[in-house]
Amino acid sequence: MPKPRYTQIALSETPLYHLAYRCLRRSFLCNGIDGFNFRHRREWIAERFRLLTTMFAIDVASYAVMMNHYHVLVRVHVEKAAMWSADEIFGHWSILFQVPDLKKPFLADHLIELEDIQAAEKMIEIYPERLTSTPWFMRCLNEHIARLANFEDI
Incomplete structure (x- = not known):
């Protein structure tokens, strides 16, 4: 059974973390079926990363957006x-x-x-605790993307 992020993250050990998020209900993030194309959602994620890195003390080192999930490598700057x-x-x-x-x-x-x-x-x-928190970072990213996608899917 997976463990919640807050039990897995120890900023005293390392500031680098690999985070992943998978879409719910077998929905598609970027590529759809039946001729639907959601590749523009990749830009939504990139834009949101740009905004969140100005807000949080977290930098995005790299990310990959797949068909129904994405991966992101972040660096947390607690001292900043x-x-x-x-x-x-x-x-x-x-x-x-x-x-x-x-x-x-x-x-x-x-x-x-x-x-x-x-x-x-x-x-x-x-x-400051929240601005260095990877769960808060992911929450701000996922909620926004989910709202846009849900509005688009209606």
């Missing part, structure tokens, strides 16, 4: 994310996700409530 300031952390996170309204007052030192300060500090702890 550790050097990011709070403003950079929020900036990277806001590429795909909405940042709570606490960001601007926190960065300007205008938060008065202790609960708000603690919530903003918690975000600054959580976001």
Whole structure:
């Protein structure tokens, strides 16, 4: 039985990882049957990789898109994310996700409530972990591609 990614990844051991994703329900990612051609989806994946590498502290070294699955070789830069300031952390996170309204007052030192300060500090702890997380990287890639493909298949 396969193990979840979070139990297999040890960034202290190596920053390089081979990740793979297979389509569900025997559907096709790039080549279809009955004359359908989905090769344009390769460009969707390439474009998404370009966006995600600007957001995450993860570089894509290589990838291969097959008929119903793909492989990607990534390098995780934990030390790079550790050097990011709070403003950079929020900036990277806001590429795909909405940042709570606490960001601007926190960065300007205008938060008065202790609960708000603690919530903003918690975000600054959580976001760098997620921005170096291969499961989050794959989630952001797969969800987007699946939505586009599902819309196209309707």
